[in-house]
Amino acid sequence: MFGKRYNKDMYRFSKNTIDGLVTWYRKNRRDLPWRKDRDPYGIWLSEIMLQQTRVEAVISYYERFRKQYPDIKSLAEAEEEVLLRLWEGLGYYSRVRNMKKCAQVLMEKYGGMLPCGKEELQKLPGIGSYTAGAISAIACGHPEAAIDGNVLRVLSRFFAIRDDIKDPKLRKQLEECITTFYQENGIQDPEYVSDLTQGLMELGALVCLPNGKPLCQECPFFLECRACNEELTDVIPFRSRNRDRKIIDRTLLVIRCQDRFLLHKRPFGGLLGGMYEFIGIERKMDEKEICVCLKDMGIEVFRPEALPSSRHVFSHLEWQMQAYEIQTDQLPDFNQDEYILADREQLQSLAVPSALRVYLDYYGLRKRGGKK
Ligand code: SF4
Numbered sequence: 001m002f003g004k005r006y007n008k009d010m011y012r013f014s015k016n017t018i019d020g021l022v023t024w025y026r027k028n029r030r031d032l033p034w035r036k037d038r039d040p041y042g043i044w045l046s047e048i049m050l051q052q053t054r055v056e057a058v059i060s061y062y063e064r065f066r067k068q069y070p071d072i073k074s075l076a077e078a079e080e081e082v083l084l085r086l087w088e089g090l091g092y093y094s095r096v097r098n099m100k101k102c103a104q105v106l107m108e109k110y111g112g113m114l115p116c117g118k119e120e121l122q123k124l125p126g127i128g129s130y131t132a133g134a135i136s137a138i139a140c141g142h143p144e145a146a147i148d149g150n151v152l153r154v155l156s157r158f159f160a161i162r163d164d165i166k167d168p169k170l171r172k173q174l175e176e177c178i179t180t181f182y183q184e185n186g187i188q189d190p191e192y193v194s195d196l197t198q199g200l201m202e203l204g205a206l207v208c209l210p211n212g213k214p215l216c217q218e219c220p221f222f223l224e225c226r227a228c229n230e231e232l233t234d235v236i237p238f239r240s241r242n243r244d245r246k247i248i249d250r251t252l253l254v255i256r257c258q259d260r261f262l263l264h265k266r267p268f269g270g271l272l273g274g275m276y277e278f279i280g281i282e283r284k285m286d287e288k289e290i291c292v293c294l295k296d297m298g299i300e301v302f303r304p305e306a307l308p309s310s311r312h313v314f315s316h317l318e319w320q321m322q323a324y325e326i327q328t329d330q331l332p333d334f335n336q337d338e339y340i341l342a343d344r345e346q347l348q349s350l351a352v353p354s355a356l357r358v359y360l361d362y363y364g365l366r367k368r369g370g371k372k
Pocket residue numbers: 154157158207208209214215216217219220221222225226227228233
């Protein structure tokens with residue numbers, strides 16, 4: 001399927017093939033907390049958490065979050081600090097902020113419920129085409145497509161598509177493949193739609209694996225899958241190289257006053273906005289420069305002590321960090337809206353980015369999951 005002009009007959013499923021997938025899913029599905037029922041709030045939350053994170057890692061986050069915010073109303077009223085704290089470690093914090101915004105819109109305009117239509121869902125904050133499709137198809141059983149990375153891989157292999165799976169056109173074509181299947185086969189049964197949608201995702205997670213050999217012998221598509229039959233699973237899916245990430249050098253100042261730590265609140269609106277971190281300067285600094293910088297802040301230090309260096313990779317940039325510990329007995333007055341001198345207890349309830357985990361662990365400052 002390389003270089004051919006697209007027409008929708010290229011990607012077509014027979015009813016038998018999809019029946020086989022649905023049967024396979026009903027037998028092999030994992031027992032996950034958001035699959036206990038088809039509650040739209042649970043499906044929404046799990047789909048947002050699962051972006052960029054493995055299922056195994058998401059389960060405990062999901063359970064903690066549901067305990068704290070059992071419904072859309074409680075999420076709409078959530079305190080920002082607690083929300084970020086519960087999300088700590090999952091990264092991409094704008095996702096949870098958007099969830100809160102969306103919950104507020106749902107309270108104002110939809111009586112605290114998620115709508116079922118894909119188009120309507122897509123108009124809400126933080127809900128894109130994939131998440132809208134997943135909520136609509138899985139929770140409500142509407143015949144809509146939800147194509148995530150797992151599904152893209154399965155379908156590219158099934159049809160032996162060699163186009164770049166990052167190309168949005170391909171995603172659109174595969175969405176059309178699924179909706180055409182529903183139309184042509186007159187599918188109305190919400191349970192069938194829900195299981196088909198989750199079946200494709202589950203197949204990608206358990207059988208049509210991303211790294212290493214897919215387990216084709218265990219796959220309900222085994223007899224018809226073109227990549228498997230033509231031994232193309234090593235080259236499909238094709239993914240073009242990522243743009244190089246921007247590297248940012250950071251110097252972190254871990255300022256300690258007895259057993260308390262000075263933390264700075266990152267400005268809202270930017271990366272990790274509203275979260276607390278050690279004072280960070282976006283360049284490499286030597287010890288002499290650090291002493292001058294501290295003097296400007298009103299802190300006299302003879303010599304900062306170098307801590308281990310570390311790095312943290314975001315999707316679009318990488319922080320390369322060198323931290324220094326600064327011990328002081330007295331701190332000058334600081335702006336309490338921007339800074340906090342936190343003891344170990346307080347630190348448990350502050351939202352601190354996982355990018356700093358190396359240093360939190362270094363000082364034994366965090367129990368995973370924290371108090372809230
Ligand atoms: S047969 Fe193999 S390559 Fe094809 S969809 Fe199944 S697991 Fe993936």
